[in-house]
Amino acid sequence: MIEAHNLDAFYGQSHILHSIDFHLAEGESVALLGRNGAGKSTFLKSLIDAGPTVTGQVNLLGEDLHQIQTHKRAQMGMALVPEDRRIFPMLTVAQNIEIGGHAAGKNNPRYTLDDVVEMFPMLKPLLSRLGYQLSGGQQQMLAIARGIVSHPRLLMLDEPAEGLAPVIVDELADTVNALRKGGTRGMILTEQNVDFARQTTDRLYVLDVGSVVFSGTWPEFDANTDLIDRYLVL
Numbered sequence: 001m002i003e004a005h006n007l008d009a010f011y012g013q014s015h016i017l018h019s020i021d022f023h024l025a026e027g028e029s030v031a032l033l034g035r036n037g038a039g040k041s042t043f044l045k046s047l048i049d050a051g052p053t054v055t056g057q058v059n060l061l062g063e064d065l066h067q068i069q070t071h072k073r074a075q076m077g078m079a080l081v082p083e084d085r086r087i088f089p090m091l092t093v094a095q096n097i098e099i100g101g102h103a104a105g106k107n108n109p110r111y112t113l114d115d116v117v118e119m120f121p122m123l124k125p126l127l128s129r130l131g132y133q134l135s136g137g138q139q140q141m142l143a144i145a146r147g148i149v150s151h152p153r154l155l156m157l158d159e160p161a162e163g164l165a166p167v168i169v170d171e172l173a174d175t176v177n178a179l180r181k182g183g184t185r186g187m188i189l190t191e192q193n194v195d196f197a198r199q200t201t202d203r204l205y206v207l208d209v210g211s212v213v214f215s216g217t218w219p220e221f222d223a224n225t226d227l228i229d230r231y232l233v234l
Contacts, residue, residue, distance in 0.1 A: 001026045001186040002047065002154055007056035009039070009046045009210075016042045016052060017210045024154070029180050029187040031197035033232060034207035040190035041083055043207070044156045047188075048078050060154070075105030077153030083162065083190075085143040089132035093123055093142055096131055100146035111149050120145045120175065137168035141175065148179060155179070157189045161196040169196055176200045194232065206231050 002024050009017035017039050024030050032040045045051045047058055049070040058065045060076055068076070079100075088096050097116055104110035117124045120141050126134065134142065140160055147155060160176070161169045173196055180187050180200075191197040197204065198218055206214040206221075208231045214224065221227060 001028070001061060003057075003059045004047065005057045007043075007046060007054060007058065009042050009052040009054050011042075011052055015210070017046065020056070020212060022205065022212075024186045024188060026153075026184040026186055027180075028203075029189065029201040031201040031204040032188060032190045032207060033192070033194065033197060033204055034190075035192070035232065037209075038207040038231075039210040040207055041158050042210075044080055044158055044188065044190060047156065048073050048080050050080060071103075074103040074150070074152075075108070077105065077108050077151075078156070079103065079147040079150055079152035079154070080156045081143050081147040081158060081160065083158040085139050087131040087134065087139050087142055089130065091131055092128050093131070093134070094127040096142055097123075097146050097149050100149040102150075103152075104150040108151055108153070110151050113149075116145050116149050119148065119179065122171075137164050137172070140164060140168075140172060144175070144179075152185065154186045154188070157187065159190055159192065161191060161193045169193065172196075173199045192232070194228070 004020055004022040007017060007020040020043065032043060034040050042052055046054045065073060094113060097113060101110040122141055123145060126138060160172060164172065177200055189197060189201055203217045204221060205212055206227060213231055214221065214227055
């Protein structure tokens with residue numbers, strides 16, 4: 001579905017990502033693990049052209065994205081749910097979701113509000129509530145709902161479990177797994193919560209200081225017993 005070859009990313013003169021090779025198949029869910037500052041968020045932003053200057057190659061469904069602007073990438077079916085959620089505080093839950101629908105391309109019909117509420121039932125009684133009135137868990141569900149309403153082919157979730165209570169993390173894992181069942185949608189999830197990532201993805205990459213230091217399956221990750229201590233524990 002999406003591939004990156006020899007990807008480097010920069011913020012000004014700061015070289016953040018170094019020669020990243022990455023691939024994701026249709027219907028696959030992949031975790032990107034690493035400490036704060038490892039480059040996880042920058043990688044997602046590099047794929048959708050949301051900030052860093054990028055060199056190297058990024059292809060979506062075989063199409064080179066080098067000359068394609070951010071909004072066009074969204075219309076092609078890419079959606080990023082940012083780490084800080086960016087809920088519009090003075091808009092209702094329903095209005096926040098509706099805004100996400102504007103990213104849908106002509107050949108990628110969006111979900112209706114009813115469709116989204118069926119996927120996120122906890123939002124149904126909150127549709128008229130303003131964004132600033134939501135708890136952290138409710139905001140995270142809304143951010144993902146806003147990302148999914150455009151019916152994306154590729155959904156990218158940046159640290160979705162960060163700062164949430166364990167019971168909400170479990171509910172979020174169930175929601176994420178429901179979204180990826182039985183379809184061709186790909187998903188990339190950045191996380192520091194290894195247990196959450198394990199529950200919701202098929203395989204993983206580990207980043208450290210902007211470079212891939214491991215890629216493989218969860219059993220292969222578990223067999224490398226030093227990975228957590230070397231690259232994930234603060």
